[in-house]
Amino acid sequence: xxxxxxxxxxxxxxxxxxxxxxxxxxxxxxxxxxxxxxxxxxxxxxxxxxxxxxxxxxxxxxxxxxxxxxxxxxxxxxxxxxxxxxxxxxxxxxxxxxxxxxxxxxxxxxxxxxxxxxxxxxxxxxxxxxxxxxxxxxxxxxxxxxxxxxxxxxxxxxxxxxxxxxxxxxxxxxxxxxxxxxxxxxxxxxxxxxxxxxxxxxxxxxxxxxxxxxxxxxxxxxxxxxxxxxxxxxxxxxxxxxxxxxxxxxxxxxxxxxxxxxxxxxxxxxxxxxxxxxxxxxxxxxxxxxxxxxxxxxxxxxxxxxxxxxxxxxxxxxxxxxxxxxxxx
Amino acid sequence: xxxxxxxxxxxxxxxxxxxxxxxxxxxxxxxxxxxxxxxxxxxxxxxxxxxxxxxxxxxxxxxxxxxxxxxxxxxxxxxxxxxxxxxxxxxxxxxxxxxxxxxxxxxxxxxxxxxxxxxxxxxxxxxxxxxxxxxxxxxxxxxxxxxxxxxxxxxxxxxxxxxxxxxxxxxxxxxxxxxxx
Numbered sequence: 125x126x127x128x129x130x131x132x133x134x135x136x137x138x139x140x141x142x143x144x145x146x147x148x149x150x151x152x153x154x155x156x157x158x159x160x161x162x163x164x165x166x167x168x169x170x171x172x173x174x175x176x177x178x179x180x181x182x183x184x185x186x187x188x189x190x191x192x193x194x195x196x197x198x199x200x201x202x203x204x205x206x207x208x209x210x211x212x213x214x215x216x217x218x219x220x221x222x223x224x225x226x227x228x229x230x231x232x233x234x235x236x237x238x239x240x241x242x243x244x245x246x247x248x249x250x251x252x253x254x255x256x257x258x259x260x261x262x263x264x265x266x267x268x269x270x271x272x273x274x275x276x277x278x279x280x281x282x283x284x285x286x287x288x289x290x291x292x293x294x295x296x297x298x299x300x301x302x303x304x305x306x307x308x309x310x311x312x313x314x315x316x317x318x319x320x321x322x323x324x325x326x327x328x329x330x331x332x333x334x335x336x337x338x339x340x341x342x343x344x345x346x347x348x349x350x351x352x353x354x355x356x357x358x359x360x361x362x363x364x365x366x367x368x369x370x371x372x373x374x375x376x377x378x379x380x381x382x383x384x385x386x387x388x389x390x391x392x393x394x395x396x397x398x399x400x401x402x403x404x405x406x407x408x409x410x411x412x413x414x415x416x417x418x419x420x421x422x423x424x425x426x427x428x429x430x431x432x433x434x435x436x437x438x439x440x441x442x443x444x445x446x447x448x449x450x451x452x453x
Numbered sequence: 454x455x456x457x458x459x460x461x462x463x464x465x466x467x468x469x470x471x472x473x474x475x476x477x478x479x480x481x482x483x484x485x486x487x488x489x490x491x492x493x494x495x496x497x498x499x500x501x502x503x504x505x506x507x508x509x510x511x512x513x514x515x516x517x518x519x520x521x522x523x524x525x526x527x528x529x530x531x532x533x534x535x536x537x538x539x540x541x542x543x544x545x546x547x548x549x550x551x552x553x554x555x556x557x558x559x560x561x562x563x564x565x566x567x568x569x570x571x572x573x574x575x576x577x578x579x580x581x582x583x584x585x586x587x588x589x590x591x592x593x594x595x596x597x598x599x600x601x602x603x604x605x606x607x608x609x610x611x612x613x614x615x616x617x618x619x620x621x622x623x624x625x626x627x628x629x630x631x632x633x634x
Contacts, residue, residue, distance in 0.1 A: 130513075130515050130516075155513055215572065215579055220574045223596055225508045229507050
């Protein structure tokens with residue numbers, strides 16, 4: 125691990141001031157990903173600004189939404205009574221991720237900004253355009269079972285590893301930022317980028333910007349929502365495919381509204397807009413669900429080890445929507 | 454750097470890059486806490502910080518200054534095993550023993566989470582007022598602790614028995630926490 129200086133920030137403006145103008149400074153949350161990457165020398169910050177002392181409150185808003193301080197731990201957010209009652213897909217997504225120990229450490233801000241677990245990104249001896257732009261990509265012809273089937277590029281087939289972000293994408297969450305040029309907000313769905321020819325640029329964050337909070341708009345029908353994660357072992361493993369869904373069905377059995385997002389399939393949490401459009405106004409049955417899944421995955425492409433995920437994603441979408449309809453698929 | 458470890462205040466000079474795990478083992482001699490994978494995948498390094506279980510290998514020591522840390526050395530008292538340690542012995546909750554300190558600290562942290570009604574991914578009703586503890590819940594909640602010997606059945610039996618014996622209102626505290634109370 126390279127040497128660094130450590131500063132503990134008392135508030136967001138102090139943190140931003142400490143890191144200002146230093147491209148080698150990193151904000152430190154729970155450290156569960158950053159410390160690991162520093163040990164591998166994939167990350168080599170010369171300064172860590174500890175932001176775990178920043179606001180961590182989880183507060184219902186007057187409009188029925190929720191404001192979540194970026195320093196809230198993953199455990200605190202999943203255990204919050206408002207989240208459990210009004211946004212069960214979010215609680216379930218968080219609880220599907222990592223282990224209890226890691227959820228106790230990890231912050232909401234850090235979860236959003238965690239890096240891919242692509243093993244070639246982690247391995248300094250491997251070629252990786254994300255770690256070293258222009259170096260090539262050893263994943264494309266390597267072990268790519270966990271890699272992207274949607275939105276990938278010749279330069280990068282890595283996936284975003286977060287479960288929480290899949291639920292946040294489905295919920296139309298807003299991320300509040302602060303930085304050297306002042307505060308601003310961005311939709312969670314717009315925060316992460318597709319790899320294109322610059323997979324090293326993973327988010328729309330500007331230099332020195334810090335996530336201060338995440339805001340959920342009210343979504344009454346999210347009471348009927350869930351998260352399903354398909355993985356190689358029953359617990360404590362990253363997703364092969366995951367689905368976050370909320371479903372609103374009218375008395376005639378027709379889909380009035382739906383939210384759908386996928387994890388484990390792309391460089392960012394994947395909002396399944398094509399499937400949502402295909403579902404609205406359709407009867408809530410297996411045929412409609414399958415048609416929607418086909419629409420979403422129409423552009424998917426597989427690599428040597430991950431082509432099975434295309435069908436897996438379709439079936440998981442159908443199963444989750446079936447579960448929310450009351451058919452235990 | 455200053456910490457409270459197993460109820461004792463300690464001051465120690467350490468490299469800014471030290472993990473809490475390396476600080477405990479190499480600088481302070483608390484070698485009960487084990488280094489398995491050193492990357493947050495196995496749970497052998499689990500310790501309690503202010504009663505919450507964390508992976509000490511992923512924790513920079515500098516970030517935990519001033520906190521109260523409990524390691525396996527702090528669980529028993531006066532030569533007597535903690536009830537959970539005794540249950541591990543009685544139920545063959547280990548073979549080689551390398552993962553055991555982490556399993557013990559993790560299970561004690563888990564008991565507190567259950568007491569606080571923290572749900573898990575297998576909790577059927579997220580709005581229930583309390584956790585219904587069964588084997589599925591325990592296995593999910595302990596999934597961050599691997600045992601390469603495969604002593605899981607004994608581990609789960611030991612934890613189940615200890616949880617059942619300590620009433621719902623009383624989780625198994627470590628010795629210095631009992632002393633403080």
